[in-house]
Structure formats: C-alpha cells, structure tokens
Amino acid sequence: MAYDKDNIFAKILHGEIPAVIVYEDDQTLAFMDVMPQSPGHTLVIPKTEAEDLFDLDLEAGAAVLRTSQRLARAVQEAFGADGIMINQFNGPAAGQSVFHYHVHIVPRFDGVPLRRHSGDMEDTAVLEEQAAKIRQALD
Ligand code: DGP
Numbered sequence: 001m002a003y004d005k006d007n008i009f010a011k012i013l014h015g016e017i018p019a020v021i022v023y024e025d026d027q028t029l030a031f032m033d034v035m036p037q038s039p040g041h042t043l044v045i046p047k048t049e050a051e052d053l054f055d056l057d058l059e060a061g062a063a064v065l066r067t068s069q070r071l072a073r074a075v076q077e078a079f080g081a082d083g084i085m086i087n088q089f090n091g092p093a094a095g096q097s098v099f100h101y102h103v104h105i106v107p108r109f110d111g112v113p114l115r116r117h118s119g120d121m122e123d124t125a126v127l128e129e130q131a132a133k134i135r136q137a138l139d
Contacts, residue, residue: 009100027063074137081107
C-alpha cells in the first residue's frame, strides 16, 4: 500500500485540520489523541511520510523516539501516572487505523482499566487543559 498523502495525520501536520498540539520541532509533531484511552494520551509523529514501521526512515525514527521520551516524562509528571505505555501498531490486523507512522504515549494508573482503543471522542476543551499541563511539564 502506498503512503496516502491525504491521511488524517498528514492533514494535521499540514495544518489542514485542527489538533491540540503539545510539542513540535523540525522533525516531529506531538498532539493529543482525540479518542484517548486514558487522560493525557498523546501521539508523536514524524514529519516525513511513512505509513508504518516498515516504511520509516531510521533518522526520522530516532527523532520520534527522542520526542517520545521527552513527552513520556512530561506526561508522567503532569498526570502523576504510575506507568507509561508506549504503543505502535502496524497494519489493520495489528489495530492500525491511521496510516501515518505514530507512537501512542498512554499514561497508566494502578488498578484503572484503559478505555477502548479508537473509542469515544474527548471534548476539545478537556484536551486543551491536558495539553497545557503537559506543555508545562516539558523541560
Ligand atoms: P492507530 O490505531 O494506532 O492507527 O490509532 C489512531 C489513533 O488516532 C486512535 O487512538 C484515535 C486517534 N485519532 C483518529 N483520528 C484522529 C484525529 O482526527 N485527531 C486526533 N488527534 N486523533 C485521532
């Protein structure tokens, strides 16, 4: 399958549809997942075109890892999470639904089950509030 330039994350990257942005540098963008599995669920994407892990340039992958580590620290601090789960799906059979490579940063809390993957949409106002907490916790 060829990379679809009109996928929803490409549109976010190019400012064609809105997203609650948490962090941006020259190689990566991080924004709130609109269907969070827990409060603070954040996504990190490369600015290069890559459908999935198999398609990912390693330099872009290193940049995504660097941003993911920074974001994971900030999310953990901002939400007082007991743990941080990192997910990354490749192919529909693995649960991938948006075909621009992305890493999920999902805060986990002892004894609290996750909401469904790609489940209910969160209010933008709530996501804005959570993003502000994460931005504040970023180094
Ligand atoms: P995956 O299954 O790994 O491809 O997950 C895609 C994630 O993206 C899923 O958790 C829901 C989220 N998502 C889907 N559409 C949008 C959108 O338009 N904006 C944002 N911020 N997140 C989205």
